Amino acid sequence: MGKALKRLYGSYDIPKEINQLIELEEDLQKVDLSLAMIGLIPIVEFHPYSITPPDLIPFAETGGDGIHLGFLTDFGLVSDLMDAPIVCVSPTNDPPIRYIARNFKEFMNLALAVPYVEMLEGFWAIQDEKNISEAMKEFVNETPVDWVTMRAHIYNRLKQSFSTEQVNIFHYFHQIKLERAEQIAMQTLDGLGIMGQSNGSSYSFAANRNCDELELERMAHYLNAANLVEKLAFVRDAHYWCILAPDYDEAVSNIIIKLLESLDLTDEVNRVVGEM
Structure with missing residues (x-):
């Protein structure tokens, strides 16, 4: 795994936050849980899709339809991956490329704001804030009670590993799209x-x-x-x-x-x- 991970990151140092994510997955598996249950599977080896930007370093996948998340280096312009924008690649959707967060820390804010991380990919294009809250309520209501409990445990472990803040998903996406367009x-x-x-x-x-x-x-x-x-x-x-x-x-x-x-x-x- 170490060599494959190093090849994935190339000339960049592997952020300690990524190692934390991988270690958390290993710990969860010991108790029959997994980050896959919330749609955030750490990537240790990756075969890119033709649509994957060449300056993207994938760090996680959702487990559905080839959707993956990665650090955008802007062709080496970024020196520290913790400052790199986070991009979601959804090969079967239109558009398939979605600028989703300013950096990893803010991505984790988003990840812990939803009951299933893959939902962020769909929320990116929503034009009405009410649709986001309604979609999350519907998702939770349709989830078996035991899965709600297991996911709550996983999210608590994530909160222990990553210091996160509350975020308004709708306003956040609107703001970062405007910022990127200006840059x-x-x-x-x-x-x-x-x-x-x-x-x-x-x-x-x-x-x-x-x-x-x-x-x-x-x-x-x-x-x-x-x-x-x-x-x-x-x-x-x-x-x-x-x-x-x-x-x-x-x-x-x-x-x-x-x-x-x-x-x-x-x-x-x-x-x-x-x-x-």
């Missing part, structure tokens, strides 16, 4: 954007998702003239628009790998290679 230099298809400053323009992918020789030449021409922000936006958009997996858009994957190598983004290269 980015260029919009990207996944909604995360690229941090920094730029006067450039993003690449316009073929509407029919075609990746033939002419399209690849057009990509190469764009990247030859692109600045750093434009190149990083291209990487994000390619992960969102194309299927960077074996037997699909491998030619685009190769372009991405060479581009990341030219930018000395070794961790990101290793993640893209891991998808292939």
